[in-house]
Structure formats: structure tokens, C-alpha cells
Amino acid sequence: MSHEFTCRVYYEDTDLAGIVYYANYFKFIERARSEWVRAAGIDQKQLKDESGIVFAVRQVHADYLKPAAFDDILRVETALNTLTPARIVLSQAIWREEMQLFDSTVTLVCLDETGRPKRLPADICRRLQA
Known part of the structure; x- marks a missing residue:
């Protein structure tokens, strides 16, 4: 099961060649991850305030296959691997x-507010797996 997030490419997302600047793909997938977490019924601000837990990107493997351009409508699919x-x-x-x-394959880690690893509560894990 995957989550879908739709966004439009704006002029500010492009470079002089009129294609999406490579770093902006990371913005698109970040927004999609935030919406994936929200769709699972998790409020990241509340999670931080109540449990001191935040998500941080540990690793990204990215493969740029074809360029996106100004005014394209993009669909970002997010699926849980592990x-x-x-x-x-x-x-x-x-x-x-x-x-x-x-x-891309993105590895997130769970940290406390000081940057130390912290385990996710079981109910949050269940929501993300649903």
C-alpha cells in the first residue's frame, strides 16, 4: 500500500534550463513524507511536544531518471519498506x-530533542504500518 501526494512544479523549482533543480526533488519527497505521516493520524508537532520524538533523514539513495519541468503535475508515491x-x-x-x-530510498531515524536515538512508541509503529 502506498500513499500519494500531488504537487505542481513552479517556476521557482526550476533552473536556467527550465527543468526542476536537482535538490528540489528532496523538497517534493519531504512534503510527501509529511503527508504520509499525517495520513497515518500522527501529528508530528504533538509527537515532539509529548514524547520528545522527531524524525531525521539518515540516508537517501536517489536516482534521477527523467527531468520534470515548469507547470508539470507530479505524483509522489511513498511506500513503507521497513x-x-x-x-x-x-x-x-x-x-x-x-x-x-x-x-529514492529514504532512511529515517527517530531522535529525541538532543539528537540521541529514541524508540517510537508501539502505537505510532502500528499507525505507520496500517
Whole structure:
């Protein structure tokens, strides 16, 4: 089961060649991850305030397959690969209609407010797996 997030490419997302600047793909997948967590019924601000838990990107493997351009409508698909109480591994892909433009694997870790590893509560793990 995957989560879908749709966004439009704005002029500010592009470079001089009129294609999406490579770093902006990370913005698109970040927004999609935030919406994936929200769709699971998790309020990240509340999680931080009540449990002191935040998510941080530990590793990203990215493959740029085809360029996106100004005014494209993109679909970001997010799927859970692996979940442990301290680590989340996601597959994220960006599509324009039926053409895949970008593929990534993102590893998130759970940290406390001081940056130390912290385990996710069991109910949060269940929500993310649902």
C-alpha cells in the first residue's frame, strides 16, 4: 500500500534550463513524507511536544531518471519498506502521469530533542504500518 501526494512544479523549482533543480526533488519527497505521516493520524508537532520524538533523514539513495519541468503535475508515491522502533525505510518515487522521473530510498531515524536515538512508541509503529 502506498500513499500519494500531488504537487505542481513552479517556476521557482526550476533552473536556467527550465527543468526542476536537482535538490528540489528532496523538497517534493519531504512534503510527501509529511503527508504520509499525517495520513497515518500522527501529528508530528504533538509527537515532539509529548514524547520528545522527531524524525531525521539518515540516508537517501536517489536516482534521477527523467527531468520534470515548469507547470508539470507530479505524483509522489511513498511506500513503507521497513519499520523498526528506531528506523523507518521508505521507497519514494516521483511520477508525471505514467512516467517515473525520480526514485529514492529514504532512511529515517527517530531522535529525541538532543539528537540521541529514541524508540517510537508501539502505537505510532502500528499507525505507520496500517
